Amino acid sequence: MNRVCKHFSQCGGCTSQDILYPMQLKMKEEEIKKMADFFSLKTEIKPINHFSPFFYRNKMEFTFSSDEEKKSICGLHSKKGDVFDLEECLIFSPYTGEILRIVKDSLKDRYPAYNKFTHQGFLRHLIVREAKSTHQLMIGLVTTSMFYLEKEKFLKLLLSSSWGGKISSVYWVINDSVADAVIFQKKELIYGEPFIVENIGDFSFHIFIDTFFQTNSLGAEVLYKKIEEYAQLEGGEKILDLYCGIGGIGIFLSKKAGSIWGVEVEKNSIDCALLNAQANNISNISFICSEVRKFLINFKLPQPDLVVVNPPRCGLSKKIKKHLVKLRPPYILYSSCNPSTFFVDLKDLGEFYNIEFIEPFDFFPHTPYVECLGKLTLRKK
């Protein structure tokens, strides 16, 4: 049997930690094959790529709540949906328990946890990011504006911990919104650098508290290298990187391509992508801050030789697919963390494109989630 986390029976996160890892991989491969059959996609399904099944995540969002004795706790959501106090997490970091213990010890007697039903209280979430290559830690304490955080006391305890030397960045984030999600209404850097650095292949990426980064750093490296391999660039190609986030895929392709344009709706991510291009001495990439739909409708750039798409879980809307097809790129490389929308989109694009293959990546061991990459080639009329 796999090593099983002490919260396994309770935690709503890892649902298949008790299944041997090779079996989990087999089940995911079967699932992808079944989905391809369901959508009548006759294509090659490549073997699933896998990485370390433990301590693979580089980001977690923990939630504060109160226990029956009204004491503040901090952890994850249970299978029932309530929050339980977390002592370890085998998919994030060996330091998880220590980080949570110090944070709780420094805050719990002074500030009440936020209650999402009454909207009263102060402590809401704790964001922790860990760069797997540099081991730098970033901490983000998310609260309401009900109190003023005694920053010095909080930082003193964090930094004097046994892992305090790894902390590169600490933010205090204020979120008074009633939505049960982390919203960065106000953020203050209260210690260190505004970013941490993750090295992926030959490139380094700056990651800020509010920018998207693939949650499995080792997985991202393999995915980006495969995208580079399947792009089969000869030099001079024009590439569109749609939903580019902080520029990872485009930057990976930049060595061999002519020009790359990354498109992303979040201004913070675009600023970070520009910084990443500069830090890696890349001059053939540009970034456009826009919704992909609006960008495609008003498309004014040269005809692309390749379009890379990596949308959020909702996938591509009908309108986006219509405009993408109108552009007639000879190749599309489509990567997604949600097989349900990925297959619907491939089916629709399959009216005009041959689906050369689908390749799964186990970015999220012990959970039902899987990343998929597909290569599409424009069918000759």
Ligand SMILES: C[S@@+](CC[C@H](N)C(=O)[O-])C[C@H]1O[C@@H](n2cnc3c(N)ncnc32)[C@H](O)[C@@H]1O
């Ligand atoms: C799965 S992430 C891809 C990030 C990037 N390709 C990478 O490898 O790190 C999806 C990205 O799409 C962005 N996004 C979401 N909706 C969008 C839209 N309608 N138009 C443009 N970008 C969008 C998100 O902000 C996020 O950065």
